[in-house]
Amino acid sequence: MTGYLTRRLGQSLLVLWAAFTVSFILLQVLPGDAILIKFQNPDLGLSPAQIEEMRQAYGAATPLWQQYGHRLWSMLQGDFGFSVQAGVPVSQLLADNFPATLRLALPGFLLAAVLATLIAFGSNMTGLRWLRNALQSLPSLFISLPTFWLGIALIQLFSFQLRWIPIINPGEWVGLLLPVITLALPISAPLAQILIRSIDRLQTQPFVAVARAKGASQRRVLWHHVARNALLPVLTIAGLLLGELIAGALITETVFGLSGLGQLTQQAVNNQDVAILQAIVMISASGFVLINLLVDLFSPLLDPRLKYFQRVSS
Amino acid sequence: MHVTLRLTAIAGAMALISGMANAAGEQPIQGGTLIYLEQQAHTNLYPPAGGFYPNGGILNQITDKLTWQNPATLQVEPWIAESWTRNADNTEYTFKLRPGVTFSDGTPLDANAVAKNFDTYGRGNKAQRLPVSEVINNYDHSEVIDPLTVKFFFKKPSPGFLQGTATIGSGLVSLSTLGRNFEALGDARHIIGSGPFIVSDEKLGREVDLKVREDYRWGPKNLQQQGRANLDGIKILVTPEDSVRIGALLAGQADAIRQVQAYDEKQAQQQNFPIYAAPTRGVNDSLSFRPDNPLVADLKVRQALLHATNSKQVVDTLFSPNYPQAKSVLASSAAGFVDLSDRLKFDPVLANKLLDEAGWKPGSDGIRQKDGKKLALTVYESLPQPQNKEVLQLVAQQWKQVGVALSVRAGDSGSKTVDSLDPLKTPLNVTEVGRADPDVLKSSFYPTNRDALLQLRGSSNLVNTFRDDKLNGLLENIAAETDAQKRLTLTGDVQRYLIDNAYNIPIFEEPQVFAGAPWLKGLSFEAVGRPSFYGVWLEKRG
DSSP: OHHHHHHHHHHHHHHHHHHHHHHHHHHHHSSSOHHHHHHSOTTTOOOHHHHHHHHHHHTTTSOHHHHHHHHHHHHHTTOOOBOTTTOSBHHHHHHHHHHHHHHHHHHHHHHHHHHHHHHHHHHHHOOOHHHHHHHHHHHHHHHTSOHHHHHHHHIIIIIIISOOSOOSSOOTTHHHHHHHHHHHHHHHHHHHHHHHHHHHHHHTSHHHHHHHHTTOOHHHIIIIIIHHHHHHHHHHHHHHTHHHHHHHHHHHHHHHTOOSHHHHHHHHHHHTOHHHHHHHHHHHHHHHHHHHHHHHHHHHHHOTHHHHHHHHHO | OHHHHHHHHHHHHHHHHHHHHHHHHSOOOOOOEEEEEESSOOOOOOGGGTTSHHHHHHHHHHOOOSEEEOTTTOOEEESSEEEEEEOTTSSEEEEEEOTTOBOTTSOBOOHHHHHHHHHHHHHOBTTTTBOOOTTOOSEEEEEEEETTEEEEEESSOOTTHHHHTTSGGGOOBOHHHHTSOGGGGGSGGGOOBOSSEEEEEEETTTEEEEEEOTTOOOSOTTSSOOSSOSOSEEEEEEOOOHHHHHHHHHTTSOSEEEOOOHHHHHHHHHTTOOEEEEEOOSEEEEEEEOTTSGGGTSHHHHHHHHHHOOHHHHHHHHOOTTSOBOSSSBOTTSTTOOOOGGGSOOOHHHHHHHHHHTTOEEOTTSOEEETTEEOEEEEEOOTTSTTHHHHHHHHHHHHHTTTOEEEEEOOOHHHHHHHHTOTTTOSEEEEEEOOSSTHHHHHHHSTTTTOTTOOTTSSOSOOOSOOOHHHHHHHHHHHHOOOHHHHHHHHHHHHHHHHHTTOEEEEEOOEEEEEEOTTEEOOEEOTTSOEEOTTOEEOOOO
16 A cells, blocks of 8 residues: 555656646747736837846746756745746735635535535436436536636626625625536536436446345435445546636636636736746646545545555555 | 717717716715726836726826826826926926925925936836836936926927826836836835825735825815815726626626726616716727738738728727727827828728739639739737727728738737737737827837837837838927927828828727716816726715
8 A cells, every 4th residue: 555655646746747847848839928928018118129138137038948947946945936927926926816716616616516416316316207307407508508608697697687696895705606606517517427327327237236126225225335336436527627627717717806826827828927827737737636646545445446456556 | 870879979978077077066975985897907007007007097096297187178287296397499397396295105205206206217227127108208317406396308309298297107106116126016005106095905916905095185286176085995806807897887886997898888878877988089099000011011002901991880880989980090189180081081992993003913712812922911909909809800801892811810918929029920900009199109100119010120120121210200200399389280290191101090089988887976087098086976875
């Protein structure tokens, strides 16, 4: 087990380094850079020579490999550098925005999980055919709702027409209500689809037939025998959905005018603010690595057979 | 149709006037916090970078200027400067300052502070990376005569300087602000001015909070409002989504919003929410050619495209009466405007004839060709301009009728910035500058200013040959002509020159469109459409 963990951690570090390097290269390949975007602004009317001076002053003229080494070394020490556009340290921007995104994303993800569970198990437990069909078609509906449209529609309805929830300057938690729903609906869809399919598949398995033959009720079969096994693929997918969550947060934050990593990313992409983008890439990559690591470590708890594979392969 | 249009226009104008004059009839109420929704986050708040409207919306509340340009008459009137004199050739200006003015950090706004401000704006500061202000030409140095008298010296005549001291780019800031590097001025809390409001808090990219300055008593003396501002505070919230801004206003969640799309004006007016369309009095929303690109180097091609552009259709299809069709390079409310509508006629027959003469023959796909090359042009969408993508797409349809292809690109800011410096990649560009002085033409077209035409030895190293020294000479003359009447004549000459050479295709006079709640009173605007919340008050909501 220790060997397995060490190996997984080693792999994770390799993934993080690769993410850092690839993002560094990609950001360099893009046309223009943050300094040009900031200073080649017609409002400022600077000459090419003056802009060149700015480049020198910002150290953008040093060779790329030196910049790479410098950035990697600083990042290892926890220093994310300086945002050219905002003129503040990236760590300050992250401190301002990361908690805001967590406040949006965690409830969003939880709500998505709850919705998916309700849809999947609800459709399986109901005896009514029409309700089952209705519930099972919800995921396809949710997944085809564009996040920005959903956000605007919810605002129009609940804030502007019914006037239940203020959208401008709301209380901290009230203000999260609509954004969390906006974020959760599209993410609940793939979770629900996977869950429905894996429940259906498991219902036909021999061990379920055995349980039924022993006289277990539909409810007991579902909760005791099927649920645990059905969660396994969902867990794997949940790890992958982090990307969707970040993308959804970006749009949700823009539509609702919330601060957060999504909104920060959007502005940084616009301004090619490399220091911010690399910090965000590293945070997302760490999130991915961590979640997938946790998924792999937790899976054996749901399915003991996986323990054996880990032991054999380590 | 015409009658309704005119009625709406009158209603709009009435709303604007009543908005300004409201304080006259009713007694302002003190107190309350104004919620103001902005479309974009502010960028750098170094005052010379205040031209960007989100920046100006903040700077106009927290900084004062030496002089005040009366938006009704465009006359320059006293503010922090009580009086001024200048020598005959406009190379020396002396300002007498109002006593007792302080910055919000308690330091005095005296001759020394004013001198340091203009030394920085007029010459820039390389060590702190502070660029030169585009509204100050030919600046040399300053001299403190006594604590309340400051004198400025210029290398060449600088007749635009007096008006320049009234613009948003000349907001006065404390010595501590001037001591900071350019990068540090992206934080609104670092801008210490002497204005009626102070920045109390900011969430970068999201929100700026202003609070009233209780001891403020040096507003422009010709304003109705005197003493402290009526409001206790202003909350500026960045709300990028158009429909959310207008919806929130109409639902009573906000008091004022900037950037109302033309298609939303009607629903606001129907609910008695006034629209404020403030003119920007400068270079119109227009297309400028980069003649260094061989495709548009030929005058006939540019003229053909000028006459192939139906600006009336653009205005009628996409906009409201608040967006008048352009009659020249400059807006009709700009200083020195001349009406050149007869030279801007939409005439596809003439356009086709000119293109034929220039040797561009229609190809099999309808796009004209010459020597195996297609007459296909590219333009980047300009995000700050209203419905710019739709405008450009409509122009593209119009040009297609005469066999010219125009592809409209959105592009990321990096590609846009890089490509805009290359005349081969961007044969034309969207231009618009607001400033109520003839110098606005120089700001827009002079090679070391905004360089709209991309000239040799201007803002780009990628230009091969194009440079129009006749135009540049005319622009320099505007910046240096001391006789006010002659200066306006020169301004007319430049407009004629730009149109006769078809360097610029004017489309419409761009307003800054705001909407306010019915309970919002006393909103006014500086000469080119930046809101002033100094006199604003909020009526009790029943």
